[in-house]
């Protein structure tokens with residue numbers, strides 16, 4: 001399970017810059033220190049940690065103007081590339097840029113990363129100045145409107161949200177919306193105001209519901225992707241709350257971490273899937289939900 005964090009202590013920043021140097025500078029024989037520039041102190045930094053706390057990806061964003069954010073220094077460790085982690089970091093940085101009021105994100109991409117940034121919704125606009133006088137770069141741009149976060153199968157996601165709102169009306173009252181589906185991560189968000197408790201924080205029951213619907217939703221999308229039908233029910237759910245939610249409730253499920261298989265459905269048998277949903281308050285992890293979902297063949301009813 002991976003977790004997005006913000007480096008805060010001197011030690012964390014040291015590890016963050018060391019990682020950036022190892023992925024982005026060392027292979028081209030640039031010395032330690034060459035990974036930093038003059039915008040570090042005015043930038044927002046994010047890193048992705050594995051379960052042991054090792055950095056596996058990092059990235060940075062800063063504002064060029066009040067409308068324009070620049071994404072830079074995206075790096076994913078060689079062993080973890082092509083697992084969707086680069087997209088996770090860029091999405092997190094876009095969220096930061098949106099919250100700072102930026103209307104567009106730009107990046108100066110190496111030739112070899114153009115396909116990656118295109119997968120994140122950026123488009124090549126112009127040739128960019130070379131960095132360190134060596135690597136040819138292209139300037140790429142992405143408008144940061146609220147509705148252009150990555151959404152794979154947008155029609156299915158819209159349909160899923162309608163299913164929730166029509167069949168479980170409380171999900172509409174809770175302001176639960178699908179925020180992003182990349183094929184590798186599925187994120188939903190809820191309104192804090194609609195789920196507030198007497199302490200001014202999110203009601204624990206609402207957090208559980210958000211987590212359950214998120215798990216249910218990703219399985220619904222998995223079934224659609226595999227052309228299968230099934231009735232999804234929660235067999236077991238367990239949640240650990242660490243901190244209250246006081247800002248933006250978010251629920252994220254990483255698809256690769258789902259265990260179990262839906263193959264049984266093809267034989268008209270029940271399938272069992274286990275998954276984890278991480279609950280965040282903005283970027284701060286606040287709770288984890290572990291769920292066991294049963295998928296029952298529809299024609300076996």
Ligand SMILES: CC(C)(COP(=O)(O)OP(=O)(O)OC[C@H]1O[C@@H](n2cnc3c(N)ncnc32)[C@H](O)[C@@H]1OP(=O)(O)O)[C@@H](O)C(=O)NCCC(=O)NCCS
Nearest residue numbers: 074075076081082083084085086087109110113115116119
């Ligand atoms: C470029 C980089 C950040 C991409 O991160 P990543 O975690 O491997 O990328 P993701 O898994 O999120 O890729 C998402 C999509 O981008 C595209 N993509 C990513 N890397 C690609 C590559 N090398 N060639 C072609 N397409 C690529 C694919 O469409 C991919 O989806 P798929 O795997 O389902 O086909 C990473 O490879 C890296 O750190 N490279 C070295 C440093 C670097 O060049 N950084 C960019 C600075 S400008």
